[in-house]
Amino acid sequence: MSHYNRVALIGLGLIASSMAHAIRANGLADEIVGHARSTETRATALEIGLVDRVFETAAEAVQGADLVVLCVPVGAMEAIAREIAPHLAPGTTVTDVGSVKQAVVEAVAPHLPAHAQFIPGHPLAGTEHSGPRSGFATLFVNRWWLITPLEGNDPAAVTRLKDFLTGLGANVDEMDVTRHDLVLAVVSHTPHLIAYTMVGVADHLRRVTHEEVIKYSASGFRDFTRIAASDPTMWRDVFLTNKEATLDILGRFTEELFMLQRAIRMGDGEKLFDYFTQTRAIRRGIIEAGQDTAAPDFGRSPTTTDPAKK
Amino acid sequence: MSHYNRVALIGLGLIASSMAHAIRANGLADEIVGHARSTETRATALEIGLVDRVFETAAEAVQGADLVVLCVPVGAMEAIAREIAPHLAPGTTVTDVGSVKQAVVEAVAPHLPAHAQFIPGHPLAGTEHSGPRSGFATLFVNRWWLITPLEGNDPAAVTRLKDFLTGLGANVDEMDVTRHDLVLAVVSHTPHLIAYTMVGVADHLRRVTHEEVIKYSASGFRDFTRIAASDPTMWRDVFLTNKEATLDILGRFTEELFMLQRAIRMGDGEKLFDYFTQTRAIRRGIIEAGQDTAAPDFGRSPTTTDPAKK
Structure with missing residues (x-):
């Protein structure tokens, strides 16, 4: 199994903290160091033993590392x-x-020296939580991690x-x-924007329906709220930087929605059923x-949830 | 606890079969009888012991019952x-x-005799599965069951x-x-239509991206597909019969989506972040x-899923 001497995690949120746990659990590095912009995050990372050393600047953190992982929002x-x-x-x-x-x-x-290998990557894994305490070692198990190697990458570095x-x-x-950006616009970016929108619409209505929306969320809306609870900074940057594919x-989505909306208005049951x-x-x-x-309702066990009494 | 002598379940899908299991588990009726239109469903219901007796017609099934539950699509x-x-x-x-x-x-x-009490109801519970084998006794635990009593209902019958x-x-x-129909249009009906639409859009694209959409679905899209896998007949009838509220x-949804779409096009990061x-x-x-x-990813355990090997 591949092994690095020192891994530097730049940014210490959900992905970086999950990587730290997984690296340690699988013995993939001698040392894990990290950098986060916020004093509080750095303190937390040390307190919970996420990294061996933490640095105030990214410049210090990468020194002597043979693997550097940029885990900051795209805009940063x-x-x-x-x-x-x-x-x-x-x-x-x-x-x-x-x-x-x-x-x-x-x-x-464009900014990295020729003697470094920049190999872009993207783990298709996450939860609706964020921050250094949200990570866990199994986040990536059986999830895809896409890498998009660049021309000129050293094949040995890619394999490692x-x-x-x-x-x-x-x-x-x-x-x-x-291709990555197009596929992700379909399976992730657009669904997230739609979920955000639906939750926003419900929020406006919530003010007139006295919390009924929250109370009765189990019927479909709940899955949207999980998606729409993801990190706002990360998602702002996604939409600003994958603008063309998302738009x-x-x-296409709006076109399709209008077709179904018209079928509802015209009472075209056959079209709805077929779709x-x-x-x-x-x-x-x-x-x-x-x-x-295939477990019903994703295996959510209603009996283990706290009762929502009136 | 309230008890009926004989409960007649008309239609034997997910909700009825879950009711049968829950009635038996909690000793809420002396006898459970049922009717389903399909010969196969009736045979299954007897085979798995869902009901004590099963009838070819709804007319026979309700005879002698003191509680009749209509579990058929709205259009039926x-x-x-x-x-x-x-x-x-x-x-x-x-x-x-x-x-x-x-x-x-x-x-x-309008069709029921004055000597019967019609008390409409709606359990906010379900899974993406359907049919007589899909039921389980805990489906309704800690879920809301809305009833919309009508003028003239006997208060004792409602309480029972x-x-x-x-x-x-x-x-x-x-x-x-x-009010029920408006609240449900927000928390359930519109989210379902949107999920169906997004999955439909992805399906068109899937043909050009060689299964990539399915392969990389974990990033948000997956929750949409669960919603969009629900029973087509039931959902056709929902949209045809709750037309005004859904439209x-x-x-409102489209209006809101256009606002966010414009923010993306204009690069208005502040608006996206605030939203x-x-x-x-x-x-x-x-x-x-x-x-x-609050468990991450709804407590889905990636390690218990079969690996998706290339």
């Missing part, structure tokens, strides 16, 4: 790249965990990184930068691909 | 009401589990039904028919109301 990548560039040792691999790739490549690649990510429990796939998919039958097949595909369980 | 309610009306014993309570209430009241109430539903594990609330909420921050608060409200768990 360029400043970090400029800051760390002079401090990267020859042969250091730099990767990132940003949800978009074209914008990260443009923000980071892939082995390391596999060691974290992930299934690693290579993908082209542009393209949103356009809803078709979408069931996709669900089956996901279960067969092992990306979800 | 009127025909069933006409069929059973002459066979209802004096004092029988009739309720239903339809997802809309105004349309059910209009379809059922409420006690019975509480015995199934549900939290029972009374609501006005019109109203859809209009996404606001929606987080709703999620907290739902967790505090006990309608979901």
